[in-house]
Amino acid sequence: METEEIVVNQNSNNINTYASLEEILNNVGCGICVIAMEGEEILFTNEKMRNFFSSGMLKEKICDVSKKKENTCEIYMKEEQQWFEIHNKELKWVDGRNVVLYTVYDITENKKYQQKIERQVNNDFLTGLYNRMRCEEDMAKYIEQIKHEGGEGALLYMDLDDFKHINDGLGHQYGDVLLKAISHSLQRIVGIESSCYRMGGDEFIIVVTHTKYWMLGSILEQILEIFSKPWFLKGADYYCTASMGIVRFPADGDNVHELIKKADIALFEAKRSGKNRYAFYGEDLDSSSFKRLDLEKNMRNATMNACQEFEVYYQPIVDVSKEGSPCTGAEALIRWNCEKLGFISPAEFIPLAEYLGLINPIGDYVLKEACRSCKQWNDMGHPEYKVNVNLSVVQLLRNDVAERIQKIIEETQINPKNLTLEVTESLAINDMTRMQSILNSIKELGVRVALDDFGTGYSSLNHIREMPIDVIKIDKCFIDDLGKEPFADAFIKIVCELATIIGMHVCVEGVESEKQFEILKNMQIQMIQGFYFGKPMKKEEFAKKYL
DSSP, X not given: OOGGGTSSSOOHHHHHHHHHHHHHHHTSSSEEEEEETTTTOEEEEOHHHHHHOOHHHHHHHHHHHHHHTOSEEEEEETTTTEEEEEEEEEEEOTTSOEEEEEEEEEOHHHHHHHHHHHHHHHBOTTTOSBOHHHHHHHHHHHHHHHHHHOOOEEEEEEEETTHHHHHHHHOHHHHHHHHHHHHHHHHTXXXXXXXXXXXXXXXXXXXXXXXXXXXXXXXXXXXXXXXXXXXXXXXXXXXOOEXXXXXXXXXXXXXXXHHHHHHHHHHHHHHHTTSXXXXXXXXXXXXXXHHHHHHHHHHHHHHHTTTTTEEEEEEEEEETTSTTOOEEEEEEEEEEEETTTEEEOHHHHHHHHHHHTOHHHHHHHHHHHHHHHHHHHHHTTOTTOEEEEEOOHHHHTSTTHHHHHHHHHHHHTOOGGGEEEEEOSTTTTTOHHHHHHHHHHHHTTTOEEEEEEETXXXXXXXXXXXXXXXXXXXXXXXXXXXXXXXXXXXXXXHHHHHHHHTXXXXXXXXXXXXXXXXXXXXXXXXXXXSTTTOOOBOHHHHHHHHO
């Protein structure tokens, strides 16, 4: 608007004064606009204000502000992606009219900084998902919404299966790549796009709100579908599955921490049932939840107390290639006789030990005790006796695994050739090169390596050729079908013939009857273990029977 139109009856001094005032207002740090209260005529805008808005947009935004009847407000220009803070004050204009003075500040940078801080507070820095704190805040809101609106929601507590294998085997940088890829995949599932949370490590929570609960079945299927395919990492495909524990709210509770705790209990049940699945929380789990907490507490105490509550039992292994099938040693098996809870089944506490990360100290204890026992057998007139000890994948992936084994060998003074370490091939499916390197470093110590549970999971005859192993242990499931299922007989026969050709020994597990033993005697098998020859027994009983 022309200056001459703003002020009536200006003389030359007034014009000069106004020009000076206008120059000053054009150089202040905010936009200034004066609008008549009657007719909403724009009487004055400074240069900053004109840069903020076009005249049409300016009047539209100012009118929106006027309708709110607030002295201060904020507006957001979506297309320009700018934020403005607007203040207004009524006053008299130079010609006596009632006007409103608007001062406008560009607060875009402040808003961006505020959003950045909020993201840092509410979001996981690696994956971009919301974090634990935001999860708890949102869950409280969802619970309140259901109380007022009705309906039902679900909380899914998800944990990656054996993520440590990839994280340690490939390196943390590739573990991070996998976590980000999984997070992005979850956010693409319709119904949970904005309700996925990373709780830390490889744990996630997914909330299905009451408005999306009808989609729960489809959401679960899509989550499992994500993990049914390999992930491309470090130039190759790697598998990583997930287990989930599910609680419904408010049916299973209306307290955030209570729901997360119950979901964790259901998650452990899914892990114990075989992983790569989900389990719903229910009354049956509720009755066992306190037992699980007791197990966890007592297991931590037992581990901290030098593993004294754990006992090593020994199941004899016989050499059927020699006359009379003499005992040639034993496999060491862990048992837990808890002071407060009594005898705990390995099937119950070993998955928990792996879940809690306590398998390393327990495994070291078993290895040391087994080596001591074998050294005693050797010194008591049985220099050929050997002991087999299981190593979990978690133990294998320790950077100092060979050094730890060597230290125990030196401490117990066992002859390394009398120690056989049993491993599974679960690591090989993802990183054969890593597995080969680990096993070679172990074999350099002079110990033997056995491939346990062969014929299950990802077992492959190709793995026998690629892995530096000495003994193949055929899983019990094939022995159960001997004489009943032609495939079981043929499988054992083929493996035995192949092992003979490449210079390996075969040990068959789970032999329980004379019929099974008679069938196996006609095959090229060296070693057998099972209830037919002896159950796992304490060290004293083994010595009494076989020494």
